[in-house]
Amino acid sequence: MSTQWAIMTMECARGGSGLYNGTATVTLELFEGLMDRVSCPTFGAETDFEVFPKLSGTGIASLVLHALSLCLLCLCLLCSAGSILISLYNSVSNPYETYMGPIGVYVCSSISTCLSVLVLILFVVNVNLTSMAEELVMSFNEDVDLKNKSVEMQVGYYLLIPYAVLSLLALSLIYMYDHAAYTQRREQQRPTEDAPKEIMMY
Structure with missing residues (x-):
């Protein structure tokens, strides 16, 4: 059950800037996930998270x-x-x-x-x-704008x-x-x- 289920990728920009030069990638498993942010809104960062606690604080x-x-x-x-x-x-x-x-x-x-x-x-x-992917990204940083979400289903x-x-x-x-x-x-x-x-x- 720990196998990856989906990878969601979005273009990212600092809130209100309109310059979408960053990306946010959410790798989702059933219980855990990985957040990979590149210039979203600043430097890149990879963060592991628990799916249910994160989702309980969003939608x-x-x-x-x-x-x-x-x-x-x-x-x-x-x-x-x-x-x-x-x-x-x-x-x-x-x-x-x-x-x-x-x-x-x-x-x-x-x-x-x-x-x-x-x-x-x-x-x-x-x-x-x-809007699960967007909510997960904004749970790490609310001062971002996201668009063009793409989803790739996994194994x-x-x-x-x-x-x-x-x-x-x-x-x-x-x-x-x-x-x-x-x-x-x-x-x-x-x-x-x-x-x-x-x-x-x-």
Whole structure:
């Protein structure tokens, strides 16, 4: 979870000067971040910071979205762990006494897939559409003007995509297995009128 999730870069100028000759770069992780200021407004400086304490002193929207993304990510991990534990338990237990069967894995995988997609949306909305980056920079120095924010998503964010794809793959496999089992049961329970006449004579 400590992998970088986003890098936000802005042009920076001393407040009211209109001369945007500096830059401010915010490297964001889930719990920590790095502020790199070059001529913003004076000499360069790199400062580590804790994300939640900094956001709590700025805008409430950014804090809520970031906290919500983190909570949903934790729920994703819990659902994945539940899916794995159910699968392991059923693989070694009595086949006639399985716990929740494929439905348990199906539900856990469905929830984790939906939540991971929701985290992808919430996080990119937070870093792009809110003023989180500007508020973080101004929390270090309020006498600056910022413009032209650019956002580059990093490894931590993109790792959620294969996670969601693998969860969807698990859902597809479970659906195909359940559908095949249902079809087989229907074949075994076909009414006697569908049976050949030679068999019905007996």
